[in-house]
Amino acid sequence: MSFWKHIFAKQDVAAATNADHQLVRTLHTRDLISLGIGAVIGTGIFILPGTVAATTAGPGISISFILAAVVCSLAAMCYAEFSSALPIAGSAYAYGNIVFGQIVGWIIGWALILEYMLAVAAVSTGFAGYFASLIGGFGLHIPKALSGSFNPAGGTYVNLVAVAVVLIIGLLLSRGMKNSMVVSRAMVLVKITIIIVFVGVGLFFIKPVNLHPFAPFGMKGILAGAATVFFAYLGFDAVSASAPEVVKPQRTLPRGIIGTLIVATILYVAVAVVLTGMVKYTRLDVANPVSYALEVIHQPQLAGVIAIGALAGMFTMMLTMIYSSSRLVYAIGRDGLLPKWFGHVKNGLPENSLWTVTIIIAVMGGLIPLDQLVNLVNIGTLIAFAFVSIGIVPLRRHKDVVNNGFKVPGYPVVPVLSFIFCLIFMSQLSLETWEMSGIWFAIGLVIYFAYGYRHATHVTSK
Numbered sequence: 001m002s003f004w005k006h007i008f009a010k011q012d013v014a015a016a017t018n019a020d021h022q023l024v025r026t027l028h029t030r031d032l033i034s035l036g037i038g039a040v041i042g043t044g045i046f047i048l049p050g051t052v053a054a055t056t057a058g059p060g061i062s063i064s065f066i067l068a069a070v071v072c073s074l075a076a077m078c079y080a081e082f083s084s085a086l087p088i089a090g091s092a093y094a095y096g097n098i099v100f101g102q103i104v105g106w107i108i109g110w111a112l113i114l115e116y117m118l119a120v121a122a123v124s125t126g127f128a129g130y131f132a133s134l135i136g137g138f139g140l141h142i143p144k145a146l147s148g149s150f151n152p153a154g155g156t157y158v159n160l161v162a163v164a165v166v167l168i169i170g171l172l173l174s175r176g177m178k179n180s181m182v183v184s185r186a187m188v189l190v191k192i193t194i195i196i197v198f199v200g201v202g203l204f205f206i207k208p209v210n211l212h213p214f215a216p217f218g219m220k221g222i223l224a225g226a227a228t229v230f231f232a233y234l235g236f237d238a239v240s241a242s243a244p245e246v247v248k249p250q251r252t253l254p255r256g257i258i259g260t261l262i263v264a265t266i267l268y269v270a271v272a273v274v275l276t277g278m279v280k281y282t283r284l285d286v287a288n289p290v291s292y293a294l295e296v297i298h299q300p301q302l303a304g305v306i307a308i309g310a311l312a313g314m315f316t317m318m319l320t321m322i323y324s325s326s327r328l329v330y331a332i333g334r335d336g337l338l339p340k341w342f343g344h345v346k347n348g349l350p351e352n353s354l355w356t357v358t359i360i361i362a363v364m365g366g367l368i369p370l371d372q373l374v375n376l377v378n379i380g381t382l383i384a385f386a387f388v389s390i391g392i393v394p395l396r397r398h399k400d401v402v403n404n405g406f407k408v409p410g411y412p413v414v415p416v417l418s419f420i421f422c423l424i425f426m427s428q429l430s431l432e433t434w435e436m437s438g439i440w441f442a443i444g445l446v447i448y449f450a451y452g453y454r455h456a457t458h459v460t461s462k
Helices: 003-007 013-018 029-040 048-085 092-099 102-136 160-174 177-203 218-233 236-245 249-278 289-296 301-334 351-367 376-397 413-427 431-455
Strands: none
Touching: 003 102, 013 092, 029 177, 029 236, 029 249, 029 301, 048 092, 048 218, 048 236, 048 249, 048 289, 048 376, 048 413, 092 102, 092 301, 092 376, 102 160, 102 301, 102 351, 102 376, 102 431, 160 177, 160 301, 160 351, 177 249, 177 289, 177 301, 218 249, 236 249, 236 301, 236 376, 249 289, 289 301, 301 351, 376 413, 376 431
């Protein structure tokens, strides 16, 4: 086989479909929506509506969230069709491997590894900050040496809480998805309940005058706000990573993906409307706009409740992303692009990939300053979105793929539009982000040609 035929060889559909038979199918629609909401609704819901309203969109931020959801729904429908047609582990990596070829699948997978691990590591440090603030209210304090990334000059050596929460989630996931979903559903319920409490209380303090002017920055501001809050919806793609562990995946996966987006949109818009109605948008450019709004209406006792909601939101986000990244690394190892050890399944779980991912994330969150790297999360997601969107075209033409489940309406316009929007959002990312991602992908290509190129399995040159 020639070099070009080898790197663009497409994974055999039958082999890919049968490769995950050792994983146990226990997840239903409610579990997938719980996973999706766990990933999408984090601390951002308590911050973004206020700060973006103050700086970009005004009270029109609610329209920004709706527009962002519409754009995101284009990619969501493409994911739903892929997950229905190819209910296999690996999400966008596996889809790219089948419809575009091995090298493209690897690039998508490498991008997603970066996205998932950086996102969780960054959120683990945020969780540690909220946790320290919460226990500080009870007079308890974490020693400075154990409260930050490795910086001896600044007196910090490890962020103990960040490491601990990641290891706890890894331990929980190692006990099986059935047990993990009990905790995830409980946390998601706590989070949604607290959001509903805030909205319910805030409704009584809305002043119509605060909503005028509705679009102080004009339509341009609302569109800019949509581009900014688009990233608040990222995470629903993690639902498709659960495919081999889902009961009746052709029906359940599309419901989980689309249901996640609908629930997330309702919650974001509700918080945005209430928040900008409670307090004039010009006053919301603060680090904690929701807590600030509660102080303005003389309800400071609810601020502690919001902190609990934020902790629950971050915990479920980390649980979903660690779960998804472990399944991604498992799928890449299963296909031979990484050592087969990562694709080993024990007791119905890919334990090797799970603990590898967990330990790497714990080290990153506990020791490494991540401030300059978090923007790479966005580029990793958008690359996956772009390939999945345009990938619907070769998917429909693939003679070995039979899909009797969900299909994207408005084909081929919707997939092409989704692809174009992804490119537009990618063009808005900073030069620094592109430079750092270039380094990451260069490392990935070195690994691919040094190992994956020679060890990949289950491919066909057709």
